[in-house]
Amino acid sequence: MSSVSVSSQEGRSMSRMSLSRSPVSPMTAQGIPSPAQLTKANAPVHIDVGGHMYTSSLATLTKYPESRISRLFNGTEPIVLDSLKQHYFID
The missing domain is CATH 3.30.710.10 (Potassium Channel Kv1.1; Chain A)
Structure with a gap:
């Protein structure tokens, strides 16, 4: 039974890693959204x-x-x- 919980935790760790490394994610590595570069036109x-x-x-x-x-x-x-x-x- 303990092996099931370990593999479950490993699965969660792997999914967290893949989410934080996703190239389509607008978030930085710390999980904070990165602001757009302000220009005169989009301010x-x-x-x-x-x-x-x-x-x-x-x-x-x-x-x-x-x-x-x-x-x-x-x-x-x-x-x-x-x-x-x-x-x-x-x-």
Whole structure:
């Protein structure tokens, strides 16, 4: 009976090892997810629209160049930045 529990433990150890070494796993060896490299395009942008907070990326906000939201975030139209809270304000 003890040999069954030993092989069961060995099986669990082997499955843990294979999970931690999986090349498709987004986790580091310590089991902590590795963050994506931030760029200007994918960094989060926080926007207060009429008292409701939204978060998006600059790439998403500027996806349609003719839109007003794109013009606000590509610099062609001015937008209010609440520098204390670090979010943009649209009302």
